Amino acid sequence: xxxxxxxxxxxxxxxxxxxxxxxxxxxxxxxxxxxxxxxxxxxxxxxxxxxxxxxxxxxxxxxxxxxxxxxxxxxxxxxxxxxxxxxxxxxxxxxxxxxxxxxx
Numbered sequence: 001x002x003x004x005x006x007x008x009x010x011x012x013x014x015x016x017x018x019x020x021x022x023x024x025x026x027x028x029x030x031x032x033x034x035x036x037x038x039x040x041x042x043x044x045x046x047x048x049x050x051x052x053x054x055x056x057x058x059x060x061x062x063x064x065x066x067x068x069x070x071x072x073x074x075x076x077x078x079x080x081x082x083x084x085x086x087x088x089x090x091x092x093x094x095x096x097x098x099x100x101x102x103x104x
Contacts, residue, residue, distance in 0.1 A: 015076070031069045038062045 018024060041047055042062060047055065071078045093099075 028073060031073055035066060035069055038066060 042059070047058065050058070
């Protein structure tokens with residue numbers, strides 16, 4: 001989180017303005033089409049006929065691309081999930097060891 005909440009508010013305002021722009025719908029449609037193409041390829045005969053190693057490599061590459069697409073579709077959602085994960089991790093460490101984890 002930014003130390004200056006004014007900076008955070010400005011960035012959030014700019015993000016919300018970007019999402020309300022007409023071009024945002026086109027952006028979303030293209031990204032969703034890419035996700036669909038990835039799914040189609042993973043279900044294709046070409047993919048299913050590959051050896052296990054090649055499948056594994058392609059699946060991992062597609063997973064990374066999909067995560068990037070999800071981030072581009074909604075960056076705030078991913079940030080919220082990661083923050084929640086960090087909070088849950090800290091709670092788990094504190095309940096297990098009786099103290100908060102040290103941040104480096």
